[in-house]
Amino acid sequence: MVSTWTLLEVLSVGLGRRLLGRPLRSSEGAREQISPIEGLSALSLDALTSVAYGPQALLVALGAGGLMALRLAPWISVAIVGLLGLLVASYMQVIVAYPGGGGAYAVARANLGRRLSLLAGAALIVDYTLTVAVSISAGVESVTSAYPSLAPYTVPACVGVLTVITFLNLRGLAEGARAFLVPTLAFIIVILGIIVVGLVHPLDPGLHQPGAAQVSTHALQSVGLLLVLQAFSAGCSALTGVEAIANGVPLFRKPRVTRARQTELMLGILLAAMLLGLAALVQRFRVEPRTGDAVLNQIVGYAIGRGWAFDAISLLVMLVLALAANTSFGGLPVLASLLAEDHRLPHAFAIRGDRLVFGSGIWVLGLLSAVLLVATGGNTNALIPLFAIGVFTGFTLAQAGMVRHWLSGRQSGWRWRAVINAIGATASGISTVIFVVTKFREGAWVVVVAVPLLILLFVRVHTYYRSVAAELRLGTVPAKPRRGRTLVVVPFTDISRLTREALSQALSMGDEVFAVTVVFAEDDARRVAVEQEWQRWDPGVPLVVLRSQYHSVARPLLRYIGSLKPSPTRRVVMLIPILVPRRFWHRALHNHLDLVLSAALRRRRHVVVARLTLPLHDE
């Protein structure tokens, strides 16, 4: 019983077709069939671009321990790449098991029961939102590093980029994967090229970097375990997005599973190469985290100097990060539509709009990300602690679900497959716990609060829909409808063409019709005038003059409706005549009785509020 109508249509009518483009036929939504390389741009951009903030998050966390602590960066990077290997191997198995496109929510729902699937759903929603916020803020930071004078405009710039992405998605990104191919490949080639140049023959290794070092001068004598774990969990933000390919298997050209696995493997190798390469360069150039200068920018600066190419690369990084934010706009609305179909979110989320996109999900994702960006001032380092918890909760649930899947199915090779997924689940589970513990005070508590609230929302929405279905007795055959008498009440102020129009309509649909007008208690002259005018007109409809003790028109009308005692055999229609001016701002010059009465009669049974409109041709 997915209700197919939504407030979104009102919003979209408001935005107008010009902004959103012509409606698309359902047949135009034919799914694209993509190749492994295209899969990288459509589904892995989020993962690939996380190299723009992952290493920086690692260094910032280590920087709290002083310069000595920074020496640990390469080793922690190796550990992160190890975890990446596990995850890639695990998700290559998810692809085999759920060629229909799973994602943590689907895997958990199939294997782990309702509760854990809701946890997965909530974690993913949090994560999609954070992906958008982090990608955009990191992208903008990349530009403000190149042009520090733009730094004060960080928040407006973030919101601006977000607005553009949101509107493009409301239009529907028909081009999708292919349009993103060129910037994705350019980004991969540039990063790998920088790594090669930086390792072989850096052009400006003595470059003086702008900004102030963010390294604690109170260097610790011994670097504690906590610091290492904090750095590890911060660096793991580079692994977000490796699950996206498994979610999108149906997008691939046949044989789907093979191609999707190829893509996942390619992503793993590229991401590992970039992370290890950047770690080596961090070590070589002794890069420190600095305010106002992204770590990736510093590395690019050492490798090729701060010339025009540097600026161009900053812009490219910002572009691909903005495109990476777009990945979430593909993900969250689909997830929300699955939840809505399960009656876990308002049904509006399951409705495709004119442009065949899940508009409500796009709106909500845009608004939530905007709140995050504004609340943190567009500061990537403030967002990172919130990030990755959701992703790794999803990782853990998906892998755990896969273990169950192999254990129950017992297909060929189920033993070693279950082992791989079990290791993946354990590693990501431990990582999740590390994240929550180490980042709790820096902001992770927001996630720890938000996820249960979302689960509560899912549960409450479900309960509500069930109670409504019971009250409507959905699924049973209702009694037959019965005809009754209809009284039509037409309120009016002046006798005019509009009154005539309304009375004609009323006579056409009612067994009895009353024209009603309200006169203020003290205004006897007005009452006499109306009665005389009515006699002169003689429209064949009885006139009822209501005297108002109060200076309100709605109140006496409501009391009059009540006095008619509406019932199934004696139904009342309040037919309100409304002038509709040609220009919408002229509406301020007319009354809005229909709104007042609709609101007041909303919970009154056997009373219908009807609106007769008379369009004006004024100038």
Added chain:
Amino acid sequence: MVSTWTLLEVLSVGLGRRLLGRPLRSSEGAREQISPIEGLSALSLDALTSVAYGPQALLVALGAGGLMALRLAPWISVAIVGLLGLLVASYMQVIVAYPGGGGAYAVARANLGRRLSLLAGAALIVDYTLTVAVSISAGVESVTSAYPSLAPYTVPACVGVLTVITFLNLRGLAEGARAFLVPTLAFIIVILGIIVVGLVHPLDPGLHQPGAAQVSTHALQSVGLLLVLQAFSAGCSALTGVEAIANGVPLFRKPRVTRARQTELMLGILLAAMLLGLAALVQRFRVEPRTGDAVLNQIVGYAIGRGWAFDAISLLVMLVLALAANTSFGGLPVLASLLAEDHRLPHAFAIRGDRLVFGSGIWVLGLLSAVLLVATGGNTNALIPLFAIGVFTGFTLAQAGMVRHWLSGRQSGWRWRAVINAIGATASGISTVIFVVTKFREGAWVVVVAVPLLILLFVRVHTYYRSVAAELRLGTVPAKPRRGRTLVVVPFTDISRLTREALSQALSMGDEVFAVTVVFAEDDARRVAVEQEWQRWDPGVPLVVLRSQYHSVARPLLRYIGSLKPSPTRRVVMLIPILVPRRFWHRALHNHLDLVLSAALRRRRHVVVARLTLPLHDE
């Protein structure tokens, strides 16, 4: 043809009765009958309290010419008091001539023709708004002078005070005049007391005042005429409000004219005494304008020291200034209602709400003042240049109208009466020109732009209402209404109690009924299921299944309505069944097809959108 219905009712329903109080009967609005002393508090508070900012505005203007220029302050004050005498004499005559309560708009409309009355109306609207903004900002400044640590909260404090005043006025200030009597008398006594103490035996004449002097150190050798005129026009802000008594003559106890004239005379004497006394103290203590310290506060400090009494007086000044802002809330809504009755403003302004106040005018005044306060950061000195132009335009038009009045009426003593008003008109006219010229660049241009825009608004609104009246053929007897056939279309998604309810209603009011559902093109299974369910139910109403090429429900419904070819003999009612949950936030879980279709069918003739609501008893 004042339309008696308004969006305000929707707003007020939203605010709820708890906040605004129970509705009042019209009979409860019996006019208060006040004495001359009460008249001072009800109608003259604005004028009396302007001594809190007038002398300061004078000194700030003179300060630009250096310390020497400040010596001119007493002489300019004497000139201002002279103008005050002229105005008081003039308005005592207005009271005689317009005992019905005139105001510049009424006097100008009766004597100077439509155009000048619109100028008076626009000038007064600008002025009422500025009175609110200036009174509140000066009141808050009085407190921040006493407690400088509160200075950063100036804007929130201003908006807070404004919000309280606005809501009190929406409730209706039934107590009115009497409630204000005590603070008004306290204010008069305190100011006169300070003057006496200050002149006879100041308690702390050597007090070191906080804040930095706002006097230009580039002292001019010769003080130019321009500077003097600027100071004069700034100081004249102390004269605003002397017209209010003449506007409110009907409020007085009989004999009204005598009592109103007594009040006007009392106001003139008190205001003159306070202005001259303060000018003498400014001279004696060599007061200079200072940032963060109001001139009145400095004087109080010299006279009685900065002890607890000083703090108490600051709070009293703030209280009476807030009450003075309230004067405008009595004035602007009445003026707006007069303009609305003349079809110069939206008719909504002429409607008294449940609490017998002109709610729309109160809302608009509150919003405009809030914009002014936020835009100027709650800075009195930034508002003063905009102020007084409107008042003095009103003064000029009222006096000029009175000259016409005497010349045409030729009652006894018309000669010398005309002469007094002519001198008043000339003096205020010259002052107005001085204001505009001297303050133009400091902000007066805002007024010079706003007044013509308001007049344009009045003209356009009038034209619009005239064209609507012509199109409705108001005043002629329309043709008799005619009955036709009615087709009722009931859209639905699922067969349930709600569908049954809607079909019963439809059968009760239509000659033909169609139940319509929309199925997406690709979803043949759904179409078959609906048709089978319908056969099983067999409600006696034909089922129409619309196939949608688009992912939209509204679009095929609108096309279907069009295909029925609505006409005066074949009217179409779209009856939309709506579930109404008990809690309003549950509405987000339901569809809003009624809003979409209402908007889309707004300008379609012979089609009525009707809403059948089914209240839910969920949980």
